[in-house]
Amino acid sequence: MVRPVVIVALIVSHAPDLAKLDALVVSLHGQVDAVLLIDNASPHPPAELAARYAPWLRWLPQSCNLGLAAAYNLGIEEAERLGASHLQTFDQDSLCDPGMLAELLAAEARLRQRGLLPGALGPLYLDRKLDSAPRLPRLDLPAEPGTIPVAYTINSGLLLPLDSLKRIGRFDERLFIQYVDVEWGWRALACGLPCYVVEQARLQHDLGDRVIKLPASQRRIPVHAPARNYYFFRNALYLARRRYIPLRWRVGELIKLALKVAIQLCLFQQRPARMRHACAGILDAWRGISGSRPR
The missing domain is CATH 3.90.550.10 (Spore Coat Polysaccharide Biosynthesis Protein SpsA; Chain A)
Structure with a gap:
């Protein structure tokens, strides 16, 4: 049936x-x-x-x-x-x-x-x-x-x-x-x-809250709220330990995050907040914290 x-x-x-x-x-x-x-x-x-x-x-x-x-x-x-x-x-x-x-x-x-x-x-x-x-x-x-x-x-x-x-x-x-x-x-x-x-x-x-255009380029990229950096960095490091995810993706995603930091430092507003959330995500990944961000 x-x-x-x-x-x-x-x-x-x-x-x-x-x-x-x-x-x-x-x-x-x-x-x-x-x-x-x-x-x-x-x-x-x-x-x-x-x-x-x-x-x-x-x-x-x-x-x-x-x-x-x-x-x-x-x-x-x-x-x-x-x-x-x-x-x-x-x-x-x-x-x-x-x-x-x-x-x-x-x-x-x-x-x-x-x-x-x-x-x-x-x-x-x-x-x-x-x-x-x-x-x-x-x-x-x-x-x-x-x-x-x-x-x-x-x-x-x-x-x-x-x-x-x-x-x-x-x-x-x-x-x-x-x-x-x-x-x-x-x-x-x-x-x-x-x-x-x-x-x-x-x-x-819609990806992101808004977009910006990269200088000397036709490429536009999405911009998220600074707090999302916490989950980007923490979860990328969290997934880097998953063996069913190919190594090439894990390495590539970490490289992309490094480039994301460079772009944010050069072009984005609220730079200190963005870096603070990114660092908190990295630290919590090392601590093994997952789920909702601790208050």
Whole structure:
């Protein structure tokens, strides 16, 4: 007996732009069977928005900020109780193109027909601030036309078949927010279940709070709040000890972080705060501290 396809979308929010969050919910209408909105203790919770779309959308307000990974895991438990066959995870600042989910499901069906079980499938996403599609680590693996095997892709828009998720495991809550998608993707690949990007499935997404242009270059880079440096540095060092993650990625990411420091010292505002958070992350990585940053 073939299990019916039941898609439950998981949206994690924290102090969201309500107009963007509303647009995301609207873009999901007609594509998914239910939405779970896990709000991580927003100062102004999206209660009115949640009421507007109930009962199709269920609001799960939290009394504290659980972080991205723990919030997704909470949503996974609830989605399993709803009988989901697939989950789709979203950040609060994304927007789905029409037909995105249908393209992902069609690609999954083609892969399975060839005996290829995907760990997850993600859309080709466009960063609205950078006006570009960021590069992802491609893999030299079998695929179907229109699908790209990748080591990992962003959480937002990620379609997770429940049978794959049960083999790979849930998201690592020790990472709290940064590299959650990266770690899960490498772990999925270690289980023999790679992720695929589907070229005809499109998602608009915002990385960072704003962008700056590098001097004497056309390249633009995202800018995050200084406090995110803590999680960038701590979690990169934390993942550097994971043996299922290739050495080339671990070394490359540490080099990128060194370049990030150099760029921030030269170009960014709030330099002392950025360096203070980076140093705190490095120190806590050495201490073995994970999860939410200690107060």
